[in-house]
Amino acid sequence: MTRLMQKAIAELTKLPEDQQETMAQWILDELEDEARWEQAFAASLPQLKKLGDQALKDYQAGRTRELEPDELE
Numbered sequence: 001m002t003r004l005m006q007k008a009i010a011e012l013t014k015l016p017e018d019q020q021e022t023m024a025q026w027i028l029d030e031l032e033d034e035a036r037w038e039q040a041f042a043a044s045l046p047q048l049k050k051l052g053d054q055a056l057k058d059y060q061a062g063r064t065r066e067l068e069p070d071e072l073e
Helices: 003-012 017-060
Strands: none
Touching: 003 017
């Protein structure tokens, strides 16, 4: 465990039990969310590569134009 994690846990142990529970649940939720994001991103890599390859082909073929931010409104 890192020093920073040890410090965070030491500070958490000073909190009342209900706040410790809240913080623990928040940390677990964040870790679960991160795992879901990683899984979703990994699963989308083939599609992202396909889209990137197509965008590059379109650019090389002259089928693209510069984005004008004012056109987005």
